[in-house]
Amino acid sequence: xxxxxxxxxxxxxxxxxxxxxxxxxxxxxxxxxxxxxxxxxxxxxxxxxxxxxxxxxxxxxxxxxxxxxxxxxxxxxxxxxxxxxxxxxxxxxxxxxxxxxxxxxxxxxxxxxxxxxxxxxxxxxxxxxxxxxxxxxxxxxxxxxxxxxxxxxxxxxxxxxxxxxxxxxxxxxxxxxxxxxxxxxxxxxxxxxxxxxxxxxxxxxxxxxxxxxxxxxxxxxxxxxxxxxxxxxxxxxxxxxxxxxxxxxxxxxxxxxxxxxxxxxxxxxxxxxxxxxxxxxxxxxxxxxxxxxxxxxxxxxxxxxxxxxxxxxxxxxxxxxxxxxxxxxxxxxxxxxxxxxxxxxxxxxxxxxxxxxxxxxxxxxxxxxxxxxxxxxxxxxxxxxxxxxxxxxxxxxxxxxxxxxxxxxxxxxxxxxxxxxxxxxxxxxxxxxxxxxxxxxxxxxxxxxxxxxxxxxxxxxxxxxxxxxxxxxxxxxxxxxxxxxxxxxxxxxxxxxxxxxxxxxxxxxxxxxxxxxxxxxxxxxxxxxxxxx
Numbered sequence: 001x002x003x004x005x006x007x008x009x010x011x012x013x014x015x016x017x018x019x020x021x022x023x024x025x026x027x028x029x030x031x032x033x034x035x036x037x038x039x040x041x042x043x044x045x046x047x048x049x050x051x052x053x054x055x056x057x058x059x060x061x062x063x064x065x066x067x068x069x070x071x072x073x074x075x076x077x078x079x080x081x082x083x084x085x086x087x088x089x090x091x092x093x094x095x096x097x098x099x100x101x102x103x104x105x106x107x108x109x110x111x112x113x114x115x116x117x118x119x120x121x122x123x124x125x126x127x128x129x130x131x132x133x134x135x136x137x138x139x140x141x142x143x144x145x146x147x148x149x150x151x152x153x154x155x156x157x158x159x160x161x162x163x164x165x166x167x168x169x170x171x172x173x174x175x176x177x178x179x180x181x182x183x184x185x186x187x188x189x190x191x192x193x194x195x196x197x198x199x200x201x202x203x204x205x206x207x208x209x210x211x212x213x214x215x216x217x218x219x220x221x222x223x224x225x226x227x228x229x230x231x232x233x234x235x236x237x238x239x240x241x242x243x244x245x246x247x248x249x250x251x252x253x254x255x256x257x258x259x260x261x262x263x264x265x266x267x268x269x270x271x272x273x274x275x276x277x278x279x280x281x282x283x284x285x286x287x288x289x290x291x292x293x294x295x296x297x298x299x300x301x302x303x304x305x306x307x308x309x310x311x312x313x314x315x316x317x318x319x320x321x322x323x324x325x326x327x328x329x330x331x332x333x334x335x336x337x338x339x340x341x342x343x344x345x346x347x348x349x350x351x352x353x354x355x356x357x358x359x360x361x362x363x364x365x366x367x368x369x370x371x372x373x374x375x376x377x378x379x380x381x382x383x384x385x386x387x388x389x390x391x392x393x394x395x396x397x398x399x400x401x402x403x404x405x406x407x408x409x410x411x412x413x414x415x416x417x418x419x420x421x422x423x424x425x426x427x428x429x430x431x432x433x434x435x436x437x438x439x440x441x442x443x444x445x446x447x448x449x450x451x452x453x454x455x456x457x458x459x460x461x462x463x464x465x466x467x468x469x470x471x472x473x474x475x476x477x478x479x480x481x482x483x484x485x486x487x488x489x490x491x492x493x494x495x496x497x498x499x500x501x502x503x504x505x506x507x508x509x510x511x512x513x514x515x516x517x518x519x520x521x522x523x524x525x526x527x528x529x530x531x532x533x
Contacts, residue, residue, distance in 0.1 A: 019405060020402050020405040020406045020409060020445055020449070020510075021445055021448050021449045021452070022449075023398070023399075023401060023402035023405055023449075024399060024402040024445065024446065024448075024449025024450060024453060024506055024510065025449050025450075025452045025453040025456060026398060026453070027395065027396075027398035027399035027401075027402055027453065027506065028399065028449065028450050028453025028454060028457060028502055028503060028506050029453040029454075029456040029457035029460065030395050030398060030457070031392065031395045031396065031398075031399070031457070031502045032453070032454065032457030032458065032460075032461065032494075032498070032499055032502055033457050033460050033461055033464070034391050034392070034395055035388070035392065035495070035498050035502070036457075036461045036492045036493060036494050036495075036498075037461075037464070037490060037491070037492055038384070038387070038388040038391065039388075039492075039493040039494075039495060039498070040490070040491035040492040040493035041384065041491055042381075042384050042385075042388070043491070043493050044308075044491045045308070045380075045381075045384070046381070048306050048307070048308045048311070049308075049373060049377050049380075050124070050373050051124040051125050051128075051129070051306070052124060052129075052306065052311060052315075053124070053343060053373040053376060053377075054086075054088075054123040054124060054343035054344055054345050054373060055123075055344060055345050055346040055349045055352050055355075055372065055373060056343075056344040056346065056352055056355055056356060056359070056370065056371070056372055056373075057341055057342070057343055057344070057370075057371055057372075057373065057376055058072070058076070058341060058342040058343075058344070058359060058363065058368055058369075058370050059340065059341045059368065059369045059370075059371070060339075060340050060341065060367065060368060060369075061366070061367060061368070061369065062340075063093055063287070063340060064287040064288060064289075064329070064338065065091060065287065065329055065338030065339050065340045066338055066339065066340075066367065066368075067331060067336045067337070067338045069089060069336065069337060069338070069339055072342065072363070072368075073087070073089075073342070075362050075363055076342065076344070076359065076362070076363075078362065079358045079359055079361075079362035080344075080355050080358050080359065083346050083347055083348065083351060083355055084344060084345070084346065084347070085122070085123075085345045085346055085347045086119070086122030086123040086344070086345035087119070087122070087123065087342060087343070087344050087345070088115065088116060088119035088120045088122065088123050088342070088343050089116070089119070089320065089339040089341075089342050090113055090114060090115050090120075090320070090339065090340065090341050090342070090343060091113070091114035091320060091323050091324060091327070091329065091338075091339055091340050091341075092111065092112070092113050092114075092340050092341060093111075093112050093284055093285070093323075093327070093340070094109065094110075094111060094112070094284070095109075095110050095111070095112035095282050095283060095284035095316070096108070096109055096110070096282070096283040096284070097109075097110045097251070097255060097280060097281075097282055097316060098280065098281040098282070098283065099255075099256060099273060099274055099280050099281075100281075101273040101274075106273075108255055109314075110252070110255065110314055110315065110316045111314050111315050111316070112282065112284055112316050112318055112323070113315065113316070113317050113318065114317075114318050114319065114320040114321075114322075114323035114324065115317050115318070115319075115320055116319075116320050117138070117139035117140055117141065118138055118139070118140070120139070120317075120343075121138055121139055122345065123343045123344065123345040124343075124345070126139050127139050129304055129305060129306045130250060130302045130303070130304060130305075131253065131302060131303040131304075131305055132144055132146075132147070132276055132302050132303070133302055139250075139302075141248040141301055141319050142301070143244055143276065143277060143299070143301055144276065144302075146276075147275070147276035147277035147301070148244075148277065150275065150276070150277040151242060151244070151277035151278075151299075152242040154277075155242040156242070244277075244299040244301075245279060245297055245298055245299045246322055247282070247296050247297060247298030247299065247318065247319065247322050247323075247326075248298060248299055248301045248318070248319045248322070249280065249282070249298045249299070249300055249301065249316055249317060249318050249319075250300075250301060250302050250303070250304045250316070250317040251274065251280065251300050251303060251304060251316050251317075252303075252304050252305075252311065252312045252313055252314060252315045252316060253303045253304060253305035253312045254309055254312035254313030254314075255312070255313055255314075255316070256272055256273050256274035256300075256303070257270045257271060257272045257273070258270070258271060258273070259271075272303075274300055275300070276300050276301060276302055276303065277299070277300065278299070278300050279297050279298065279299055279300070280297070280298055280300060281295065281296075281297055281298075282295070282296055282297075282298055282316070282318070283295045284326075284327065285327075286326075286327050286328045287327045287328050287329045287338065288328060294326050294327060296322075296326050298318060298322075304316075304317060321337070324337050324338065324339075352372040352374075353372065356370050356371065356372060356375075396505075399505065399506050399509055400509065402449065402506075402509070402510075403509040403510060403512065403513040404513065406442055406445055406510055406513040406514060407513040407514070407516065407517065410438055410441070410442070410513070410514050410516075410517030410518070411516075411517050411520070413438075413517070414438075414517050414520050435518040435519060436518075437518075438514050438517055438518035439511060439514055439515070439518050441514065442510045442511050442513060442514025442518075443507065443510065443511050443514075445510050446506055446507035446508075446509070446510025446511060447507060449506060449510070450502075450503040450504075450506040450507055451503070453503070453506065454499060454502075454503050457499075458494065458499070461492050461494060464490050464492060465489050465490055468480050468490060
């Protein structure tokens with residue numbers, strides 16, 4: 001009974017122990033926060049990487065692809081047919097994306113992936129990453145009614161400007177630019193068409209001309225003549241200029257959007273320079289040796305947004321057959337279409353390593369590489385794991401510092417309370433009893449410190465994004481910028497076992513730090529202790 005009373009008394013009155021408790025609390029809370037953030041980052045990144053790829057990827061060693069598509073799939077079915085939940089063929093190649101906004105061109109390097117949306121949706125959540133496609137819908141290459149209306153509207157505007165110019169072109173003097181803003185007098189004027197979205201208030205971005213109607217006027221030539229009107233893009237179908245092109249793409253959200261700060265409200269919003277229904281230009285290389293340049297135009301069907309900035313700013317998905325046609329990957333004799341990879345989703349993803357071994361034996365050696373999605377993204381995942389391990393080691397030193405603080409405090413107590421220890425021994429307290437007082441005191445410090453640390457850490461994790469916003473507002477500088485990091489907000493994932501082991505480790509360190517002072521106090525002789533001082 002006396003041991004518990006003494007522990008509680010020292011815990012309440014010894015303010016010097018508060019420093020150890022605070023140190024222990026900060027160490028435990030910091031480890032919980034860092035581990036939760038790193039685990040959330042790793043979990044979300046793995047989910048998105050796996051969703052864009054697949055459990056197992058069979059790749060060719062050449063960008064020209066392999067033509068025996070049917071035989072390859074048959075070999076895969078014979079080897080692992082019972083384990084397959086979904087399978088799709090793709091063509092992956094590097095390309096250059098060119099987008100015109102106003103009178104300026106923007107070109108960016110991208111990874112161009114030819115896919116079949118229906119089969120691609122069987123190996124990953126493609127519909128979830130498309131901005132204008134519902135999650136439960138099967139993705140396709142058809143424009144939505146809104147995108148089709150948007151496309152026809154701008155086509156009608158462009159056609160009206162062409163007709164107006166051809167009907168009565170204004171006189172152009174030397175060094176004078178053509179303006180379409182003032183009406184031109186004519187005996188038979190053409191009325192301007194009316195559109196549902198025409199409003200009196202137009203934003204500065206809406207005033208910029210669209211790609212099909214934004215060519216600069218040439219003083220010496222009609223910009224809408226047959227020779228000039230396709231200078232930006234290759235000539236489209238003559239029958240219906242408003243119909244989508246044969247090339248269709250899902251374009252990464254980060255490729256066609258940028259932050260825009262409203263001067264009136266001061267809020268920063270993402271502005272899109274390309275919308276579904278617009279056309280873009282893609283440049284890549286043909287299959288075969290030597291590769292030759294290939295250029296084609298494509299209609300944007302939807303925007304791809306996985307909330308992983310690396311993918312959203314580099315990936316463009318194209319309809320597979322058209323990409324194969326443009327790259328010359330279709331055999332003109334038998335019509336066999338080449339592919340560069342096959343993505344496979346497994347019924348049991350944990351068996352991926354075993355499936356890879358089976359496929360390596362079933363497929364021709366030297367022609368294919370068989371990897372899991374983790375192997376394909378190995379350097380990135382390994383870097384995250386190494387960083388997490390190093391941070392854990394460094395942060396664990398904070399708890400170790402708290403342990404040394406407890407050790408120093410207990411040695412001071414043994415020296416300061418030598419006479420009191422002697423009195424306890426003279427009254428009949430055993431050496432084990434004296435030792436248990438210090439060990440219980442150390443355990444109490446560990447319990448309080450780790451308990452408060454767990455509460456503080458979990459609260460910090462719960463409101464980490466709100467805290468980030470508050471710090472950003474106070475400092476005026478963005479703490480977690482989505483243009484730099486992978487995700488739009490800080491992702492967290494609390495593992496209960498991690499919290500348990502961190503708290504247990506803190507308590508063990510506190511008890512271990514109290515062993516040496518406890519043994520020293522237990523060895524005190526009653527008579528010598530009473531003579532002390």
